[in-house]
Amino acid sequence: MQIRKRFGEILVEAGVITDSVLKTALQAQKKSGLALGRILEDMGAISDWDIACILARQFNLSAIQTISAPVIPENLQQVIDCDMAIKKNIFPIELKDGLLKLAISNPLDFDTLDKIAFKTTLRIEPVLATPTEIFKAIKRYYMHEEPTKASAPNKVLIIDENDLYRGIVCANLRNAGYQPFFATSTMAAVKLAMQENPHLILLSTTGNTAHAKKLIQNLQNNVVTQSRPVIALAAISSPEEEAALLSMGFFDVVFKPVNYVRLLARIERTIRFFYHEQIPHR
CATH class of the missing domain: 3.30.300.160 (Type II secretion system, protein E, N-terminal domain)
Structure with a gap:
């Protein structure tokens, strides 16, 4: 009798995810009780089409x-x-x-x-x-609804060194209809911003005030990014940290662990405030 391989094993075997990503997802599954595919999709590790392909392979369909x-x-x-x-x-x-x-x-x-x-x-x-x-x-x-031509999604640039965390943020933004881009440093972000002209920037901070100030200054010194609103994803949750980041020039602060309902609401509010619900021209 042939034993059907587990979903996660097939993903690793197919090279879709790594062993470390699978272990992280399995740990999250123990805590949340959610399906493994849903967790991996939220992490940005796989897409819904990846899931369909793996299930098809698993069930010989x-x-x-x-x-x-x-x-x-x-x-x-x-x-x-x-x-x-x-x-x-x-x-x-x-x-x-x-x-x-x-x-x-x-x-x-x-x-x-x-x-x-x-x-x-x-x-x-x-x-x-x-x-x-x-x-x-x-x-x-069935409903005779003609597909509508979607308007261009708002672009969000994410600056974060953590691959897993960055992937989760990207996945949530993509699911909400945004077009996320990412960079691991402000210098790489500046180059990417010159190509993509994002509408908003999410910058992950480590809790080091001096480091955060240097990061925001790098963005403020560039002709493209200086006019874009920046939201801090702050590691330390305190009124003092929030006040310090706002005084540096961050438009808003969202504390980690990120509540994505709150983050998406802040992003929408920021875009409306800056662009009056209009997408800026490239």
């Missing part, structure tokens, strides 16, 4: 990244209606010669597959897709 417009008979629409598609996060991709290709995000939902097969007398071929892609297809096909 095919995977689809983009769902094109299907042609589904009306009788099948009655079996897989909009409510069921949303509830089960499934979407019919193709019906041909008695075989229904069905996009799914949960490969363990055998009950749903069996019910559809029983009601339709069709053979079911499950295909892994991301929950986001399935939901987009449901909105396009």
Whole structure:
């Protein structure tokens, strides 16, 4: 009997993540109880498409990244209606010669597959897709919602030496609709800012006031970054630290460990204040 490999083992074996990242994620899983894939995605270590590909490999299924417009008979629409598609996060991709290709995000939902097969007398071929892609297809096909052209996301430059922490911040910003960039030093950040012209900068501080002052001065001395608001991600939580950072020229201060609801609210407020809800021109 073949033993199915664990999700994390496949990720490491495929070179998607390292052993150290997996260990960190497993430790976080013990504390939070969340699914390993969700934790790794929040850390910025993998994407939802990475998860779909690994699950497909784990369960010997095919995977689809983009769902094109299907042609589904009306009788099948009655079996897989909009409510069921949303509830089960499934979407019919193709019906041909008695075989229904069905996009799914949960490969363990055998009950749903069996019910559809029983009601339709069709053979079911499950295909892994991301929950986001399935939901987009449901909105396009069942709800007749035309995809809108997204406006350019606001750019946020993150300066932090810690790879793991920086990755988590990037992932949360990306999920919130921002376009994050990162650098490990202010000099590298200045060069990147000249290329990307960010709307806002997040600068991680270590608690060393002199070091923080040097970092903010490097940004203030550059023609591009001097006009951009900078939010400090401060290691020490105290009124004195906050006052010191604000007096140096930081627009706002968010203390670690970061509450991302609070951070995103501060970022949105800062962008509205500086740009009056308008994206600055490049």
